Amino acid sequence: MQESRRNFFKRSALVVGAAAVSATALDANKDDAIEADSNGVVVGNSTKKEILYKKSQAWDEFYKQAL
Secondary structure, rough: OOOHHHHHHHHHHHHHHHHHHHHHHHHHHHHHHHHHOOOOOOOOOOOOOOOOOOOHHHHHHHHHHHH
């Protein structure tokens, strides 16, 4: 009985270790592919126009106070 427990724990440790190494390798490989393709910038196709600033009374007041 004692021997079968030891074998079970040895096999369990090997399986968990192999899974951890595989997951780490896959994650590292995925990060390298993203950086090589787009330099860390997400690239996509969007039909929306990006609006960074729209002149309004609230912005005018903000800029007057900021100066």
